[in-house]
Amino acid sequence: MTTNKGNSIPVITVIMAIIVIWYAGAVQLNSPQIIDRYVKKNVDWSFTQLAMDSWSMKRAVLPAPHQVAIELKKTIIDKSVTSKRSLVYHAAITLSSTLLGFVLGTSLGIVLSIGIVYVVTLDRSLMPWIITSQTIPILALAPMVIVVFGAMGISGLLPKALISMYLCFFPVTVGMVKGLRSPSPMLVDLMATYHASQWQVFLRLRLPSAVPFLFASLKVAIALSLVGAIVAELPTGGQAGLGSRLLSGSYYGQTNLIWAALIVAAVMSASLVSIIGYLERYVIQRLAGGQADPQVTS
Amino acid sequence: MTEINTLNSVVQVAGLSLDFVTKDGIVSALSEVDLTIESGEFVSFIGPSGCGKTTLMRVLADLETPTAGRVQVNGMTPSQARQQRAYGYVFQAPALLPWRTVQDNVTLPLEIMGKSKAEQQALSHEYLQLVNLDGFENKFPWQLSGGMQQRVSIARALSVEPQLLFMDEPFGALDEITRDHLNDQLLRLWQATKKTVVFVTHSIPEAVFLSSRIVVMSPRPGRIIDVIDCNFPLDRTLDIRETPEFLAIAQRVRQGLQAGHSYDD
Incomplete structure (x- = not known):
């Protein structure tokens, strides 16, 4: 730079x-x-x-910026990390379900995209459902998931991560479908002249071609995953996580608390996206010897 | 028209037709094509766009399925020939994988065939040397010029050591000077390796300079309208293009192309 x-x-x-x-x-x-x-x-x-x-x-x-800054100092630096009033404690809880949801969502997204690219019936039958799934407001869905899982005796990390997963599999599926289909017909013909198996074509042509698409999707997915985690924490009724801090802040009219939690969430989201960005640059560098944007030579 | 003898013929085509079904109806890409190519020949298909020259080669390579007719490649069906990796194919563009180095691009077909690492190394080294690219093994495709990229793709096609090489307008996208240079190199390569080459082009001088036989094609429907023998001495250089013999053959090719091409529509 x-x-x-x-x-x-x-x-x-x-x-x-x-x-x-x-x-x-x-x-x-x-x-x-x-x-x-x-x-x-x-x-x-x-x-x-x-x-x-x-x-x-x-x-x-x-609240004025300096009041929010004081609140941030009080809840991040002054409180011990294990305290229930520490924003670090709550941020860590949100982060863990964000990351778990991200891993689950990315895996689901990749699996679905492979199915869609390789199985014609899935291409026709699955894609409409996937698009429909994203039209359901997450705010309506999250409490139901939490309640249903709660009734089955499952609470805490997993139901929250599932809501993150629900949000973040979508961009991964869409990006990977496009990426796996991105090799030019010429390169597909080339592999055919070698009598390459489906698996060899996938591993040596389609998957590497999809990498730039995957990273673009992952950046959207990780941010959505955090949104999902925070939304999932709202109906848990002030137990833990940044979402519950937002909720209890609004219950008790403690706007300082809301703003502090919002700022932590925003910083966390920006950091996660930029970590993916660094990872992307590293991987692309390894893949194409430093070329910023490896376009398929054709 | 064609005697089918299976002794020396690398390619045998009899009564080949291919129709494409499009939205506007059926397009006849190839119609009643008969052709025999003997071992060690350099045969060029020449013709205007849409005459089916690339389609004919794609049929030979089993990338396209004919509607009717008999096709044999190395005494097998094209499909069997492809499965045995009996041919190398060089496309219009280099078609290199951008995330692989020059060397790894050349070893790609060898990896797919399951050759050992040592064999992959030896073969890629040998054929990169043959196309004068030793020293560029660890470069990435984007670090190479267009002509060098196309040479990598030729080395890649040769690395599987096929007796038959299909080349689909391999130098079409290159500037004239690079093209002349690569034509000269390709001629030496053909003489050195004694391979059978099937070459698609729309450049008359390129076809006349390189070929031992020129197949002139015309469009709508795609068919062969002339086959011209063209046996210049093996040690010919680009200077031969100024000689009367060369110009006479070029003239005959041009007449064939004009006769087969109706500019009225």
């Missing part, structure tokens, strides 16, 4: 602008309550006073 220096200025400018807008928004959204209070107590107030008070409200409609 030789252009890092040139890129940092716009990025910093955007972040500064967001912070300024955030502070202004906090005044705008919190001031009605504070002005009410001023009127009741019948005190004189200035705009500076109003701003100061709206940036330090305990249960603000929109």
Whole structure:
């Protein structure tokens, strides 16, 4: 990255602008309550006073950035990791079901794509169901899954991971179907002239051709998997995980908590996607000797 | 028209027809084609686009199934010949796998055939040397020029050591200078290896320079309209293209192409 220096200025400018807008928004959204209070107590107030008070409200409609930062410090650095009030503890629980769901979803997605590419009946019969499955709102489905599994005595990691899986198998299936079908007819003919078996064609031609498609899908899948995990934690009713923190924050009007959990979720999601990105670059480098985008020579 | 003798003939085709079924109806790609190719010949199929020259070669390679007629390759059906890896096939484009090095591209068919690592090494080394690409074993295809990539694909086709080589406009996408150079190399290669080569082209000078026999084809329906013997000395160089004998044969090919091609429609 030789252009890092040139890129940092716009990025910093955007972040500064967001912070300024955030502070202004906090005044705008919190001031009605504070002005009410001023009127009741019948005190004189200035705009500076109003701003100061709206940036330090305990249960603000929109907490100011520094309040969220303090909440983050309190729940990440000050609390021990094993404490139920530590965001690290909750993030780890969400992460574990995100990763399990991601592995399950990716495996399911790859298996389905192979079936669809190799079995004509599956191509015709399965794809409509797969697309339909994604039109069901996950918010409607998640509580049912949790409840049904709970009734069978299964709770915790597995039902949550299944919801993540449900969300993230889809992009993997779609991407891998496209990837496995990406070799040009010429390359397929080439393998035919060698009298290569189906398995040899799969291993030596179709699978390597699908790798760039797979990684594009995995980036979408891991982010969806995290969304699935958080949504799955909402109906568990404030037990553990970032989702339950979001829920209990909204129960008790602790907006600081909601924002802190949201920021942790966003950072986690961005990190997971960029880890996949690094993995992609490493694998493609190994595959094609440093060529950024190995297009099939044809 | 054709005497079927199974002694020396590498390719025998009798009464071959092939119809494609398309949305607009049936298209006759090949009609009543008879052809015999003897061992060690260099036979070019030449004709305008759509005359079925590539389709004819694809039938020989069992990549296309004929509608009617008899086809034998090495005394077998094309399907048996393919299963025994009796031929090498060079496509219009290099068709190299971008995630494999030059060497690994050449060993691809050998891997599929289940040859030992040592054999793979030896054969890929031998044939990369033959196409003057020693030293490029560990390069990736994108690091090579178009002409070099096509030479890799020729080495790959030769590495299975077939007696019969199918080449489908292998130099069509290359610039003229590279093409001349590769024509010269291919001629030497043919003389050195004594293989039977079936070559598809739409370049008249290329066909006349390389071939021992030229099969002129015409479209709608695809059929053979002329077969021209063309026996220039084995040690010919590109300079031969200026000689009257060369120009006379080129002229005959051109006349054949014009006769078979109706520009009215």
